[in-house]
Amino acid sequence: MRLHLTNSGAITLIAPSHFKQFDILIDEQCDTLLDAAIARVGQRLDEEHVWVNPQIIRFLSGKAGEPEWETGFEAMVGFARKFNWVNDDGLIRAHMVRNENAAASSVDDFKAAMRMLPAGVSAITTGDITNPGGMVVSSLTAISAEPPLVGFFLHRDSSMLAPLKTHGKFVANVLGHTHHDVVAKFLKEPQGCPRFTNGQWDAGLDGLPILVGALANVECDIIHTTTLGTHEMVVGKIRKTTTDDSGSPMVNFNAGIRGLTQ
Ligand SMILES: Cc1cc2nc3c(=O)[nH]c(=O)nc-3n(C[C@H](O)[C@H](O)[C@H](O)COP(=O)(O)O)c2cc1C
Structure with missing residues (x-):
């Protein structure tokens, strides 16, 4: 198995059931990011080695508790112990x-390719109608039906990050092609009430701002966030949905917002 400290901020475990190898793959990244990543998995020993917390490995494996994996992992740690690659605190040495x-x-190639991806446009809202937060995203995506999960990605500098963290919930209001005025306010006005002066807003669960006439309103509790590169992935467990399939969608394509032509 191989612990991967990526330069996107994600830490993953490659080949968790391969017990004959244990090392750490390091993407090119600045010292500050690398030190922070190492601190998340254990502690640095020297320029070449890290002491890794086995509990992190167990967590990342997704297989802890499975008898076959436990046996293999125990054997791997036992082998390392013979060579003094396990310290008094039980941390395992990795190269x-x-x-x-x-x-x-x-970045330019990335943007050029992503411009070719047609995507629906949604107004993500949080708080309540007296103290709302909102932003426009094209990154809303379905994740899972059982349990029902959706997610989106927001830039770490977005003014929406703090309100989302405060309230821990959001609504994804899926926009129709008639909602240009809502988008315009969300993009032009500062965070908070000024963004909500176009469109008709109602109170959903816990007072969450719901856009009346959206193609769908998806009300969620945030159950997971993770930093990936410049963005924060936000995953919501859906508590309630309302749907209106009489309208046609707003679509973001090739750096423009347009309707869908049949
Ligand atoms: C069509 C469209 C889609 C967008 N999608 C996203 C997105 O998925 N994630 C994101 O962080 N920003 C997205 N943005 C940018 C945000 O809406 C917003 O302009 C930016 O985060 C700055 O917001 P702030 O002034 O609240 O900080 C999108 C903008 C447009 C016009």
């Missing part, structure tokens, strides 16, 4: 391997 295959496309 750091620099990732030579971390080539990434340029």
